[in-house]
Amino acid sequence: xxxxxxxxxxxxxxxxxxxxxxxxxxxxxxxxxxxxxxxxxxxxxxxxxxxxxxxxxxxxxxxxxxxxxxxxxxxxxxxxxxxxxxxxxxxxxxxxxxxxxxxxxxxxxxxxxxxxxxxxxxxxx
Amino acid sequence: xxxxxxxxxxxxxxxxxxxxxxxxxxxxxxxxxxxxxxxxxxxxxxxxxxxxxxxxxxxxxxxxxxxxxxxxxxxxxxxxxxxxxxxxxxxxxxxxxxxxxxxxxxxxxxxxxxxxxxxxxxxxxxxxxxxxxxxxxxxxxxxxxxxxxxxxxxxxxxxxxxxxxxxxxxxxxxxxxxxxxxxxxxxxxxxxxxxxxxxxxxxxxxxxxxxxxxxxxxxxxxxxxxxxxxxxxxxxxxxxxxxxxxxxxxxxxxxxxxxxxxxxxxxxxxxxxxxxxxxxxxxxxxxxxxxxxxxxxxxxxxxxxxxxxxxxxxxxx
Numbered sequence: 001x002x003x004x005x006x007x008x009x010x011x012x013x014x015x016x017x018x019x020x021x022x023x024x025x026x027x028x029x030x031x032x033x034x035x036x037x038x039x040x041x042x043x044x045x046x047x048x049x050x051x052x053x054x055x056x057x058x059x060x061x062x063x064x065x066x067x068x069x070x071x072x073x074x075x076x077x078x079x080x081x082x083x084x085x086x087x088x089x090x091x092x093x094x095x096x097x098x099x100x101x102x103x104x105x106x107x108x109x110x111x112x113x114x115x116x117x118x119x120x121x122x123x124x125x
Numbered sequence: 126x127x128x129x130x131x132x133x134x135x136x137x138x139x140x141x142x143x144x145x146x147x148x149x150x151x152x153x154x155x156x157x158x159x160x161x162x163x164x165x166x167x168x169x170x171x172x173x174x175x176x177x178x179x180x181x182x183x184x185x186x187x188x189x190x191x192x193x194x195x196x197x198x199x200x201x202x203x204x205x206x207x208x209x210x211x212x213x214x215x216x217x218x219x220x221x222x223x224x225x226x227x228x229x230x231x232x233x234x235x236x237x238x239x240x241x242x243x244x245x246x247x248x249x250x251x252x253x254x255x256x257x258x259x260x261x262x263x264x265x266x267x268x269x270x271x272x273x274x275x276x277x278x279x280x281x282x283x284x285x286x287x288x289x290x291x292x293x294x295x296x297x298x299x300x301x302x303x304x305x306x307x308x309x310x311x312x313x314x315x316x317x318x319x320x321x322x323x324x325x326x327x328x329x330x331x332x333x334x335x336x337x338x339x340x341x342x343x344x345x346x347x348x349x350x351x352x353x354x355x356x357x358x359x360x361x362x363x364x365x366x367x368x369x370x371x372x373x374x375x376x377x378x379x380x381x382x383x384x385x386x387x388x389x390x391x392x393x394x395x396x397x398x399x400x401x402x403x404x405x406x407x408x409x410x411x412x413x414x415x416x417x418x419x420x421x422x423x424x425x426x427x428x429x430x431x432x433x434x435x436x437x438x439x440x441x442x
Contacts, residue, residue: 082383086343086344086347086378087343089378092378093375093377098377098381104381104382105383106346106383106384107350
């Protein structure tokens with residue numbers, strides 16, 4: 001059941017989810033479902049999660065985001081988390097949560113470039 | 126004669142009614158002492174001039190202490206203040222106003238740079254002079270003289286404690302200001318190339334500084350949209366597990382933002398300790414020299430330093 005709280009757009013073969021609201025546990029659960037269903041539906045090969053509007057991320061949300069990335073990867077979509085704020089990064093690291101295995105980028109622009117290069121590489125193979 | 130902005134030492138030293146009571150209690154100043162002091166008021170008025178003269182005789186005899194009183198006008202003024210101070214000892218009320226007045230005396234001494242050794246040394250003479258006068262005053266009544274001396278000793282030690290507390294508070298205040306200045310200077314983030322930042326760390330890294338370094342690094346990386354930040358630790362004297370841990374945290378946080386860290390300035394001894402301590406720095410790109418770090422950083426943004434073909438020889442053929 002797509003909740004639709006967080007819009008997920010498709011650009012080429014990449015899905016873009018921009019998180020504009022505070023992520024409560026229920027919202028983040030619904031978001032994970034939506035993303036995975038969209039990947040299944042569109043067969044997207046890339047996923048960008050833009051969290052530049054998030055002022056705080058707790059460990060649950062961080063884990064959910066990282067897990068979403070891992071699940072997306074199992075379905076063939078590379079995830080890039082973009083725009084994390086300094087305070088958020090500092091908090092996560094101090095909690096010992098390093099989000100290893102997840103790609104990150106400074107801005108949406110760079111996230112798109114990474115996805116672009118990835119699809120080029122894939123096509124070249 | 127109050128110059129400049131003085132910190133409110135009453136607040137700094139947390140002096141309230143409760144603390145005042147505790148202090149009086151610890152110096153064993155009781156109502157009996159207060160009554161005795163009040164009853165000695167006429168004694169004080171009779172002898173204050175002479176006692177002050179005796180005190181300044183000592184002060185003026187030594188060049189070091191004399192230097193604080195450059196002219197007669199100053200000397201006359203401080204003697205007058207000294208008399209007022211002495212009479213205040215016998216006022217009978219030892220409340221917050223009394224404390225405030227004593228702190229003012231302490232901070233005045235600190236401000237002119239009078240070292241505690243001179244302050245306390247002169248006090249010794251002061252006490253001796255008072256004792257002598259008291260013994261004469263109570264001639265034939267040894268017991269009463271002893272009691273009076275003890276009371277005076279209590280109130281004077283009470284005063285000295287306040288003065289010394291002020292000295293220490295003033296020094297701490299200066300130190301805090303210096304620390305703030307050093308902190309500001311301690312994390313200079315330099316842009317070495319488009320999207321490459323450099324942070325040279327010089328000096329000891331404690332937790333507070335490490336936190337500040339992380340904060341500055343993260344904010345700068347985002348603000349300047351840097352791809353690579355080079356952290357040079359050549360100026361850090363000791364790299365222990367704690368420092369290494371701070372560096373790892375900063376590196377991890379930088380990665381979360383979508384940038385990379387290059388760690389340079391790793392000397393042989395640092396490499397040795399890090400491995401011996403069992404610290405894993407393998408997830409971080411490290412280089413011995415800053416120049417190598419810059420080369421690595423450039424390659425990470427897709428640039429390369431190359432030698433110019435021999436200059437000035439283009440037309441040789």
